[in-house]
Amino acid sequence: MGKILDQFNHIKQQLLQKREQYLAGSKTVIQIGSATCENAAGAQQVRAEFEKLLKASGRKDIHIKQVGCTGRCSQEPIVGVFVPDKFPFKYERVTVPKVQEIFQQHVLQGQPVVDLILDKKTSNLYNRLVTFSSLSTATTELPTKWENIFNERLKTRGVAEGSVRSFHGGCLGLYSAGEEGGRVGMLVFPEKVMYAFSTEKELDKIISSHFIEGKVYKPLLADIDPLINRFFSLYGDVAFFNKQTRLTLRNSGIIDPESLADYIANDGFEALALVLEKNDPQAIIDEISKSGLRGRGGGGYPTGRKWNDAITSSDPVRFVICNADEGDPGAFMDRSTLEGDPYSIIHGMAIGALAIGAQKGYLYVRAEYPLAIKRLENAIEQCCQVNLLGENILGSGYNFDLEIRLGAGAFVCGEETALMYSIEGKRGQPRLRPPYPTQSGLWGHPTVINNVETWANVPVIVRHGADWFARIGTEKSKGTKVFALAGKIKNSGLVEVPMGTTLREIIYDIGGGVEAGRTLKAVQTGGPSGGCIPAGLIDTPVDYDSLTQVGSIMGSGGMIVLDDEDCMVATAKFFLEFTQDESCGKCVPCREGTLRMLEILERITAGHGTMEDLDKLERLGRLIKKTSLCGLGQTAPNPVLNALKYFREEFITHIQDKRCPTQKCSKLTRFEIDPEKCIGCTLCARRCPVTCIKGTARKPHEIDQARCIKCGECFNVCKFEAVLKK
Amino acid sequence: MTTKTEYTLHPDIVSFIETCLQKEHSESYLMDILHKIQDKYGYLSEEHMYEVAQRLQVPASTVSGVSTFYHFFRLQPRGKYAISVCMGTACFVKGADKVLNAFQTELGIGLGETTKDGMFSLENTRCLGVCGLAPVVTINEQVYSRVTLQQVSELINRILNKDVEKTT
Incomplete structure (x- = not known):
């Protein structure tokens, strides 16, 4: 072993020892989410309550651990109670009163609180959970088929009904298509073992041994990658998670984002030590090239x-930059990664810096993300203390410093030239390219700018090899992509899937579809630079090229689901308002053009549009795309052009009938009270948030149209159908 | 206002500027300095911007240019309680525009304005990334999730009551 690896292992041992002392042989771990979203949902109060109860109990073998968010946003705060050899139980929407129950019943007495278990609204407690997953690229056929066979077999073999619960999950990406030899993966809890088999005979052997005799059947155990197993063994029993392949988010929800030791204990910084030992920068670049990794910020370079x-x-002076200016409204993958696993970003940047010969790096982070900034600062400081950053890293003679720079709420600073001006302390206005930043970047020196997710992938590729990485995804889009699934969806949250997964799988299999009674209308990807994909194209695979073909873009990963109550004209207008407001004003097409387009949309949504306006919008849009200086302007018309392409009828209804079919456009809606039907129950008047409904009890009420904000609350609460929506 | 005696920046910020001056590309720390001032005083006053220009040795026009370019920097004082409605896509889809309207009507102020008593100011913010809990409103540092229209007046009343408790 070389000198650098020795040095690294020495540091690793020291950190792990300290961690052991800190954990002091704790057996039970209570794991609590602690990202911005978790905190907004009350995670801090929950943690304080657990700490109070733990102290009162006097138990020393229980450890409370904070982790980043797992991305199951709508069920937060999430609390995990992990006891060795027992199910990794997770609880959803935990509140302070529920903490008492969980602590008394589960932590102290070992009886899980069934009603609160994440995503399992059932009173039945199973002995075992089984998840069938594809071993190669995404296919749900094979796992579904085997799940059915498995359940039939259990019945015929006399295994008690209701004692085993089965799921079918997504893809584990262990092999490329065909290489898995028709085998399917089968993960069994609570033993956390993975089988791989391809015949019914083999399945029978597993059932006999494991489910009847209770012994692990070793001959068919699969050699599952530890990286994927780590996440699966904690979260594989939850349908939302077991269809995901977590590379970027590999540590989110697993490590304490404020503990370097925890990161190191999970293979952290191994990749850096390896490349430092080898000292062959070109080999790193070749490996990254071979992996097929493309920029995750949206461009896909x-x-x-x-x-x-x-x-x-x-x-010789070169820089690396991490673009963490996640300005796309509706996207939060980068925030979650920064808050849940800041070390991976630092790790990736250090490797990239070595590869291109940079001695200094900058993390450009949104000022709107104070927790992410705090965690990054802490992570950088910890890395400096043990010489994983700074001068002569691990005795290699190589120096790398990392500095955080704060953005200040300018969307255009996500554009690389604007971002660099902003780091230089100037107004963030883009310039013409070429020269590209790789030739003339920060202060005129060669600079590599990559996005958070791209950097987070680098250590994985270096550690596991380009070939392994390239097995996941499609021919032209390798690896996984994280999406921030939000809007009108049941399970909103972070979803990481292999490239090439269809929108349908993301929205229905993972996201749980739209709320009951509603229908899916469209999926918005790429934020203000992208477009809406209509429900009819829901079988589109998600990769760079397929999304471009249907007129949207991959973008940074925002994915907003729209249902039949959403107005496409209003949505297009919303995005244009955003880009108009964010236009830096440097070039005319973007500054003036988007304003004119917005004026037209305002006319249409107010009922004053004409049919010629639609042609005008298209002409203007094309012109702005062609002539704008930077990516912001070149993509700003996309949401409008795309809406016109797929939802032209809706624009026409706004113009010709002066009607908004979804009643979203408030200028085209009006609420009135039918004096015949109103009995004067006063409910609407009491519920009106702006108190604009007048009337005395038992007499018909009236809405003051001048003050009405058209929120529709009166319409929703009236029990006598007396409020009319026009 | 060119004499040094009128300088009013807090000594911590002054010493931060001095450490910046020791570093390479000291002018690149301008935004960091402005962030620190805004954290301390709630907004960037003309006097402070002028003082930064002097101390950091950059043109006052640059300081003003940067302060006005970025949305995050405020040039007016905020209310004691700064209400900020998230206008990200997810919040918009879940009705944030109506929540904002309700705040405007309830407080009788427009976007970017402060109530006469200096208690509340109202602004919209870029996506806070809490999309799973939309619509989201922040009041000072506290994040409120899944805000409904009824909660608007409740929130304001609760703050007013608490404020009275504190001051009496």
Whole structure:
């Protein structure tokens, strides 16, 4: 073993020892989410309550651990109670009163609180959980088929009904298509073992041994990758999670984001130690190129090529930058990664810096993310203390410093040239490219800018190899992509799936579909630079090229689900308002053009539009796309053009009938009270948030139209159908 | 206002500017300095911007240019309770525009304004990334999730009551 690896292992041992002392042999771990979203849902109060109860109990073998968010947003705060050899129980929407129950019943007495278990609204407690997953690229056929066979077999073999619960999950990405040899993966809880088999005979052997005799059947155990197993063994029993493949989010919900030791205990910084030991920068770039990794910020530029571009210059001063200016409204994957696993970003950047010969890096983070900033600061400081950052890292003679710079709420700063001006302390206005940042970047030096998710993938590729990574995904889009699934969806949250997964799988299999009684209308991807994909195209695979073909873009990963109550004209207008407001004003097409487009949309949503307006919108939109200076302007018309392409009828209804079919456009809606039907129950007047409904008890009421904000509350609460929506 | 005696920036910020001056590309720390001032005083006053220009040795026009370019920087004092309605896509889809309207009507102020008594100011914010709990409103640092229209007046009343408790 070389000198650098020795040094690394020495540091690792020290950190792990300290961690052991800290954990002091704790057996039970109470794990509590602690990201911005978890805190907004009350995680801090929940944690304080657990701490209070733990102290009162006097128990020393229980450890309370904070983790980042697992991405199951709508059920937060999530609390996990992990006892060795027992089910990894997770509880949803935990409140302070529920903490008492969980602590008394589960932590102290070992009886799980069934009603609160995450995503399992059932009073039945199973002995075992089984998840069938595809071993290669996404297919749900094989797992579903085997799940059915398995359940039949259990019955015929006389295994008590209701004692085993089965799921079928997504893909584990262990092999490329065909290489798995028709085998299917089968994960069994609470033993947390993975079988791989392909015949009914083999399945029978597993059932006999494992489900009847209670012994693990070793001959068919699969060699599951520890990276994937780590997440699966804690979360594989939850349908929302077991269809995901977590590479970028590999540590979110597993490690304490404020503990370097915890990161190191989970293979952290191994990849950096390895490349430092080898000391072959070109080999790193080649590996990244071979992996097929493409920029996750939206552009999809091959990362390896970008790094190669940067080393062609003779300028010895070079920089790496992490673009963490996640300005796309409706996207929160980067925040979650920064808050849940800041070390991976630092790790990736250190490797990238070594590859291109940069001695300094900048993390450009949104000022709106105070917790992410705090965690990054803490992580950088911890890394500096043990010489994983700074001068002469691990005795390699290589220096790398990392500095955080705060954005200040300018969406355009996600554009790379604007971002660099902002780091330089200037107004964040983009400039023409070329020269590209890899030639002339920060202060004129070659600079590589990658997004949070891209950086987070780097250590995985270096550690597990380009071939392994390239097995996941499609031919042209490798690896996974994280999406922030939100809007009118049952299970909102973070979803990481292999490229090539269809929208249908994401929305229905993972997201649980739209709320009962509603129908899916469209899926918005790519934020203000993307577009809405209509429900009819829901079988589109999610990769860079397929999304471009249907007129949207991958973007950074925002995915907003719209249902039949959403107005596409209003949605298009919403995005244009955003880009108009965020236009930096440097070039005319973007500054003036988007304003004119917005004016037209305002006319249409107010009922003053004409049919010519639609042609005008399209002409203007095309012009702005062609002539704008930077990506912001070049993509700003997309949401409008896309809406016109797929939902033209809705625009026409607004113009010709002066009606908004969804009643979203408030200028086209009006609420009135039918004096015949109103009995004067006063309910609407009491519920009106702006108290604009007048009337005395038992007499018909009246709405003051001048003050009405058209929220529709009166319409919703009236029990006599006396409020009319017009 | 060119004499040094009128300088009023807090000594911590002054010493931060001085450490910046020791570093390479000191002018690049301008935004960090402005963030610190806003954290301390709630907004960037003309006097403070002028003082930064002097101390950091950059043109006052640059400081003003940067302060006005970025949405996050406020040039007016905020109310004691700064209400901020998230206008991200998920919040919009879940009715944030109506929540904002309700705050405007309830407080009788427009977007970016402060009530006459200096108690409340109202602004909208870019996506806070709490999309799973939309619509989201923050009041000072506290985040409120799944805000309904009825809660608007409740929230304001609760704050007013608490404020009275504190001051009496």
